[in-house]
Amino acid sequence: MHRLRIEPIGETVSVADRQSILDACLRAGIWLPHACGHGLCGTCKVSVIEGEIDHGGASSFALMDFERGEGRALACSATLCSDAVIEADIDEDPDARHYPVRDFIGGVAAARMLTPDIRGIWIELDGSGIEFQAGQYINLEIPGVPGRRAFSLANPPADPRMLELHVRRVAGGKATAWLHEGLTVGDRLAFSGPYGRFFVRKSAPEPIIFLAGGSGLSSPKAMILDLLAEGCRAPMVLIHGVRGRKDLYFADLFCALAERHGNFTYVPALSAPESGDAWDGEIGFVHEVAQRRFGGRFAGHKAYLCGPPLMIEACINVLMKGRLFERDIYTEKFATAADGKASLARSPLFKRI
Amino acid sequence: MPATKKLGLKQKYALMTRGLDWETTYQPMEKVFPYDQFEGIKVKNWDAWEDPFRLTMDAYWKIQAEKERKLYAVIDSISQNNAQLGITDARYINAVKIFIQGVTPLEYQAHRHFAHVARHLRGVGPRIAAQMQSLDELRHAQTQIHTISHYNKFFDGMHDWQHMHDRVWYLSVPKSFFDDAVTAGPFEFLTAISFSFEYVLTNLLFVPFMSGAAYNGDLATVTFGFSAQSDESRHMTLGLEVVKFILEQDEANLPIVQRWIDKWFWRGYRLLSLVGMMMDYMLPKKVMSWAEAWEMYYEEQGGALFADLGRYGIRPPKHEDVARKEKDRISHEVWAIFYNYTHAAAFHTWDIDDEHMRWLSEKYPKTFDQLYRPRLLMWRDMARAGKRFYNNALPQLCNLCQIPMAFTEPDDPTTICFRSSELGGDRYHFCSDGCKEIFDQEPEKFVQSWLPVHQIFQGNCGGASVEDVLKWYHLNLGADNLDYAGSPEQKMWDQWMAGRHVAQAAE
Numbered sequence: 094m095h096r097l098r099i100e101p102i103g104e105t106v107s108v109a110d111r112q113s114i115l116d117a118c119l120r121a122g123i124w125l126p127h128a129c130g131h132g133l134c135g136t137c138k139v140s141v142i143e144g145e146i147d148h149g150g151a152s153s154f155a156l157m158d159f160e161r162g163e164g165r166a167l168a169c170s171a172t173l174c175s176d177a178v179i180e181a182d183i184d185e186d187p188d189a190r191h192y193p194v195r196d197f198i199g200g201v202a203a204a205r206m207l208t209p210d211i212r213g214i215w216i217e218l219d220g221s222g223i224e225f226q227a228g229q230y231i232n233l234e235i236p237g238v239p240g241r242r243a244f245s246l247a248n249p250p251a252d253p254r255m256l257e258l259h260v261r262r263v264a265g266g267k268a269t270a271w272l273h274e275g276l277t278v279g280d281r282l283a284f285s286g287p288y289g290r291f292f293v294r295k296s297a298p299e300p301i302i303f304l305a306g307g308s309g310l311s312s313p314k315a316m317i318l319d320l321l322a323e324g325c326r327a328p329m330v331l332i333h334g335v336r337g338r339k340d341l342y343f344a345d346l347f348c349a350l351a352e353r354h355g356n357f358t359y360v361p362a363l364s365a366p367e368s369g370d371a372w373d374g375e376i377g378f379v380h381e382v383a384q385r386r387f388g389g390r391f392a393g394h395k396a397y398l399c400g401p402p403l404m405i406e407a408c409i410n411v412l413m414k415g416r417l418f419e420r421d422i423y424t425e426k427f428a429t430a431a432d433g434k435a436s437l438a439r440s441p442l443f444k445r446i
Numbered sequence: 447m448p449a450t451k452k453l454g455l456k457q458k459y460a461l462m463t464r465g466l467d468w469e470t471t472y473q474p475m476e477k478v479f480p481y482d483q484f485e486g487i488k489v490k491n492w493d494a495w496e497d498p499f500r501l502t503m504d505a506y507w508k509i510q511a512e513k514e515r516k517l518y519a520v521i522d523s524i525s526q527n528n529a530q531l532g533i534t535d536a537r538y539i540n541a542v543k544i545f546i547q548g549v550t551p552l553e554y555q556a557h558r559h560f561a562h563v564a565r566h567l568r569g570v571g572p573r574i575a576a577q578m579q580s581l582d583e584l585r586h587a588q589t590q591i592h593t594i595s596h597y598n599k600f601f602d603g604m605h606d607w608q609h610m611h612d613r614v615w616y617l618s619v620p621k622s623f624f625d626d627a628v629t630a631g632p633f634e635f636l637t638a639i640s641f642s643f644e645y646v647l648t649n650l651l652f653v654p655f656m657s658g659a660a661y662n663g664d665l666a667t668v669t670f671g672f673s674a675q676s677d678e679s680r681h682m683t684l685g686l687e688v689v690k691f692i693l694e695q696d697e698a699n700l701p702i703v704q705r706w707i708d709k710w711f712w713r714g715y716r717l718l719s720l721v722g723m724m725m726d727y728m729l730p731k732k733v734m735s736w737a738e739a740w741e742m743y744y745e746e747q748g749g750a751l752f753a754d755l756g757r758y759g760i761r762p763p764k765h766e767d768v769a770r771k772e773k774d775r776i777s778h779e780v781w782a783i784f785y786n787y788t789h790a791a792a793f794h795t796w797d798i799d800d801e802h803m804r805w806l807s808e809k810y811p812k813t814f815d816q817l818y819r820p821r822l823l824m825w826r827d828m829a830r831a832g833k834r835f836y837n838n839a840l841p842q843l844c845n846l847c848q849i850p851m852a853f854t855e856p857d858d859p860t861t862i863c864f865r866s867s868e869l870g871g872d873r874y875h876f877c878s879d880g881c882k883e884i885f886d887q888e889p890e891k892f893v894q895s896w897l898p899v900h901q902i903f904q905g906n907c908g909g910a911s912v913e914d915v916l917k918w919y920h921l922n923l924g925a926d927n928l929d930y931a932g933s934p935e936q937k938m939w940d941q942w943m944a945g946r947h948v949a950q951a952a953e
Contacts, residue, residue, distance in 0.1 A: 126499070126683075133672070134679030136499070154676040157512040182500055184456055413757040418694050440751035442686055 095173040099123055100142065100180040103191045108173045113149070114139070115168040118181075122290055124444045125168050125181050132156075132170035139168050144177025188294045192224040192287055197231075199256065201280045207259065207342040208335070211308050212273050213247075214258045216282055222253030223286060227293060227319035228312040228397070228425065231256070231286030235268040236275070242268045243288070245399070245425065247311035249318040259342075261308040263429045291399070291425040293320060299395045299421070300328040302387075304379050304408045306400025307335055312425055313399055314343065321354050332360045332386070334379035334404065338370035360386065380407040384415070391417035398424040409446050419446050459500035467492065467570040479568045485631035488696035492569030495691055499575075499680050506578060510585060513673050517589055520669045525596050531946075534662040535730040536601070536939035537930055540793040541658055542594060542667060543603040544724060547792060548620045549651070550590045551611040557583035559628040559635060566632055572691075575684050579640075582677040586670075593670045602935055603792040603926040610792055613907070614919045615898035616720075616784070618848045622895060623717050627710075629891070634706050636688040642710035645685035646751065648678065649743040650718050654725045657733040693758045700759055705887070711763030712880035716847040722777035723784065726806065727798065735809035737773040745770070765880040768856045774810050775859050778818040783852050785825065786837035790912060792921055794930035797826050817859055834929055838912070840899045845874040846881035846892060853877045869893060 097114060098105045108117040115137055118125050128136040135155035141164045148161065149170035156167050168181070199216035207213045223231075227250055232241035247257040263269045276282075293301070293316050301320075303313040310333055317331060335341050340363075347359040362375040362382040375382045379400070383391075391412050398408050405424050412422055424446055453461075470478050482489075501509075523529075533539065560580035564573050598604040611617045627638040652675065659667035692699050722736035734742075744766075752762040781795070788795045798806070803822065806814045828835050841850035855861045856878075865882040866875050869889050876882040885892045901907050908918025921927055925934050 128679045128682060133675050134682075135676050136679035136683065152672055152676065154513055154516065154672045155679075157509060157516070159512055160509070182456070410757050414759055416694075416697060440747070440754045441683075442690065442751060442754040 095144075096176045097144075097173060098178045099125075099183075100178060101185045102183060102189060105194065111172060113169055114146070114166070114171050114173070114179065118168065122288070123183070125183060127169055128441055130169050132167050135167065137168040138165055139171075139182070140164055140180040141166050141171075142178040142180055145174035146171045146177060147174055186290070186294075187296050188292065189290065190224075190226050190292075192226070194285055194288065195223070196283070196285045197223060198281055198283050201276060201278050201282060202255065204276060204278060208340045210262045210340075211342065212260045212262070213342075214260055214272065214276065216256040216258070216284075218254045218256065220254075223256070224253060225250055225287030227315040228291040228399075229287035229289045230291075230312075230425075231284045232288060233258075233282060233284040235271055238268045238271065241284075245289075245291075245309075245311040245315070245427075246287070247314045249315050249322060251319065251322060257311075259308040259311040261427075266429065289425065291397070291423055292316070293397065294395060294423070295320075295325075297395050298327065299393055301330070302383065302391070302394050302396040303329065303331040304383060304396065304398045304400070304404075305331065305333045306379055306404035307340070307427075309400030309404070309425070309427055310343065311399070313397060316397065317347075317350070317357065321350060321357060326356055328356050328358075330358045330360060330386070332362060332375075332379055332382050334362045334364060334377075334382065334400075336365045337363055337367045338372060339367075378407060379404055380411040383408065384411050387415065389415045391415035394421065396422050398422065400427055402426050402428050419443055422446050456497075456500065459497065459502065462502055463497075463574050464570060466573070467568060475568065479566055481566045482568055482632055485633050486702055487631075487633045487692055487699050489569070489692075490695055492571070494694065495569050495571035496687060497571050497575070499683055501578065501680070506581075510581075513676065514585070514589075517669055517673045518592075521593055521596070521666065524593075524666045524669075529665055530597060530600050531942060532663045532665070536935050537728065537794070537796060538658075538662040538664065538730050539597055539601045539935075540603075540795075540930075541655065541724050541728045542597055542664065543601070543793040544720065544728075545655060545667070546590065546594045546604050547607045547610050547614070547617055548720065549655075550587055550594075551608055552620055552624050553583050553587035553590065555624045555628060556639060557581075557587060559639075562628075563632045563635060572636075572688070575680070575687075576636075579681055579684060582681070586674045586677070589670045589673060593666045596666060600938070602922060602933075605922070606920040609920050613898075614792060614921075615787075615843075616791060616849075618896065618898050619720065620717060622848050623713055626713065626891075633688075633692060636685075637692075637703060637706040638710040638713075640681060640685035641689045642685075642707060643714050644678070644681040646711065646748055647714045647718060647744070648682065649747070650739055651721055652678070653743065654721055654733060654739060658725065658729045661731040661733050662729060689755070690758075693760070704760055707760065708764040709884050709887070712765055712878075712884065713847065715769050716849060716878075716881065719776045719780050719849065723780035726777040726809070727781045727795075727802075732805060736777040737809065740769070740773045764883075765878075768878065768880065771856045772853070774813040775817070775854065778806075778810075778814070779852050779854065780849075782818075782821065783841070783850050786835070787841070787850075788929060789836045789927050790916060792919070792926045794928065794933055794935070796930040797829055798822050813859065829929070829931070834931075840902060842875060843897050843899050844877035844881050845895060845897065846876055846885050848895070848897060849877060851875065851877050 095108050096105055097108045097117060099118060104123055106117050106121040106123065108114060115125055115127055126136050128134045132149065132151040133155055146166050148156065148166060149172055151167040151170040156165060197218060199218045201214060202217040203215040205213055225246060230243045230245040232243055234241055244258040244260065247259055248255060260269055260272045262273050291312060303317065305313045313331055317329065331347060341361050344361055351357050351359040360375055360382060362377060362379060363372055364378050366372045366376060394417060396412055396417060398405050405426050409422060469475065557580050560576045560583060564576035564580055567573050594604060611621055627635050630638065652671065656668060656671035659671065689703065692703055725733065725736050725739065784791060785795045803819055825835055843850055851862060851864065853863050855863045863878055864875065865879060866873050867882060867886055874885060876885060902915055908914045913923065916923055930936055
């Protein structure tokens with residue numbers, strides 16, 4: 094296992110022994126240009142600034158000898174022989190803060206059910222806490238469960254010592270079962286972070302649309318609290334979609350924010366209201382409500398989408414039909430093992446969405 | 447002094463390539479750029495073009511020069527080592543003949559027209575991309591000519607390919623395809639060639655030829671293939687960027703792009719039926735069947751692409767369902783056309799042996815034994831009886847794709863598919879709904895088609911007899927054409943192989 098820094102964005106990722114640079118970057122959410130994926134076309138050419146790499150099966154036409162001599166490499170074929178730094182042909186994001194990933198241990202300060210299947214968990218950190226951008230996530234270790242699980246932070250960065258997680262119970266999932274039933278106040282939890290490129294592009298002046306599905310409220314909650322606390326004046330709308338009235342949470346908080354801030358609108362939406370719900374609000378899936386609210390026209394906005402893969406896909410479709418395109422759409426997909434089959438094979442047409 | 451941050455590649459590239467798109471003052475912009483608006487494509491902001499690759503001219507020359515040095519070193523060694531002896535069988539070379547006659551001239555056409563597009567788009571990003579592609583295509587044409595010229599020293603049918611490309615009946619299929627593209631506006635050209643061909647269908651052209659070469663000991667073709675493929679990434683990403691750019695610029699562009707995608711999918715697919723024949727019938731050592739290639743490269747990869755394009759409101763190309771229905775038969779139907787007319791072609795066809803038939807039967811379990819094996823066996827019997835079948839009637843051609851009318855009904859592989867349209871008192875014939883619909887969209891364009899059979903009957907092709915016409919094609923009669931069995935090429939190959947056996951026996 095080696096560490097790889099990617100310039101000009103300054104992010105660092107871990108690369109396993111026989112893993113390609115491209116694979117490690119894509120898995121870490123860093124998009125590098127690529128096409129054929131097996132060393133023939135040269136689309137993924139990068140410069141190696143520091144460290145040793147192995148060129149693997151790169152074609153001698155796609156990567157000429159003199160280019161190898163100049164420190165060029167094909168990310169899809171190259172593996173690392175040491176820690177390394179590369180420069181890739183990717184755009185630097187002026188709004189990315191590049192906070193370093195660190196390891197933390199925190200104590201569970203509180204936990205309560207927010208809805209029948211979402212548990213809120215608050216983790217207290219010592220010292221100065223964690224530096225992150227609203228919208229980013231952490232990787233949490235679960236006792237007795239191999240691997241780590243990703244959870245978005247629902248607290249704003251202004252509260253770096255009290256982390257808030259929204260954990261939806263996944264049917265048959267061991268990790269979320271433990272977080273719902275095994276975890277108690279006072280437990281110590283290990284995690285690393287912050288991760289992810291889902292954060293508000295504050296340098297963009299456009300009005301903002303937040304589309305959240307279920308526990309996908311977490312990142313938008315952190316983003317909205319952060320923006321409003323900073324005095325952001327851009328119009329912003331949060332559409333939060335859930336099934337029934339019982340699945341809605343933090344509604345009072347957002348209603349209160351909407352009353353205090355004229356530029357913030359809160360739109361809760363139920364896709365399957367039950368007979369006792371006494372609901373006079375929006376009915377339908379998030380993308381349907383968004384389409385109605387905006388008359389199907391989204392050009393001139395920035396959209397931040399957070400939730401399960403099917404909801405994200407439906408929202409991207411509606412936004413693009415309404416003339417909002419990739420450069421203005423940001424997504425955080427909450428995929429579980431159950432979504433594996435639903436994720437379609439993708440073409441290289443889109444980079445991030 | 448504050449530390450200045452290093453420029454990113456994007457910024458460096460922008461500084462070197464932007465600012466070339468000034469507003470003209472001596473002449474109005476419409477006069478300087480007369481071609482980029484008449485198609486109805488609305489562009490609000492050329493600067494929204496995202497360079498799909500950032501290669502400076504300086505780096506471009508350096509990299510391409512090195513690729514040339516490598517390729518020409520391989521070509522030298524091919525010719526010094528008599529690499530023609532290393533191929534699996536002389537029959538394989540017929541695939542190379544089709545390539546130099548049918549594909550290489552298209553590379554040259556692409557070179558010319560990308561230069562035209564590079565001049566006539568007013569956005570600087572696509573201009574630079576088209577300029578580099580123009581140079582790439584010239585390099586591809588040139589390296590193919592130089593590589594294949596080694597085979598031309600020994601084998602027939604490759605001595606005057608550019609002349610043949612402009613005249614020979616079956617070469618009017620690729621020629622008219624590209625003529626259609628270069629006589630369209632710049633955006634249709636880019637959608638046709640960069641998107642539909644270079645992105646959606648290119649794997650079905652290059653993979654069969656290059657893998658076919660690799661499987662059959664043709665190091666020369668493999669090498670120019672790798673060399674060309676290292677440029678393809680730019681061409682493919684250009685194809686994607688063009689379509690994204692047009693679709694995002696204005697929603698009025700959507701139906702125009704959809705119509706072009708429908709049209710150029712079908713045109714490209716019809717053109718590739720020649721490649722399907724080559725894959726299934728002409729490679730001594732097989733790579734994969736046409737049906738397998740279609741499934742992998744179109745149905746799977748194309749499926750993912752059109753799922754993504756669906757976000758823009760683009761639907762998969764019209765008639766892709768017909769292509770799916772035809773995948774078990776077009777290669778057999780096209781082989782039959784060429785077996786019929788080998789006396790008028792600049793490559794050979796031959797009796798398909800039992801082992802090859804077993805392979806076809808395995809790859810096409812639903813169609814080969816039922817529909818095509820009996821015909822091949824009949825032809826074998828006729829040839830053994832000294833009556834090798836040649837069809838001496840000139841075929842009716844589809845007015846659009848220009849392939850002889852031998853394709854069958856989508857739902858009935860035993861009935862020839864005939865479609866037609868009437869215009870100005872004349873009836874125009876088509877092989878499919880796809881071809882008829884393309885004609886009906888722009889009849890004024892396609893009534894002008896140069897149809898080889900019509901031209902022969904009108905007396906424009908050298909004379910009234912088959913021999914006159916073949917001489918006008920510059921065919922070497924009795925060498926370039928007719929069955930492989932009994933050809934000078936077969937005689938030469940058998941002598942080479944016999945010499946090899948003697949040498950081995952002597953060791």
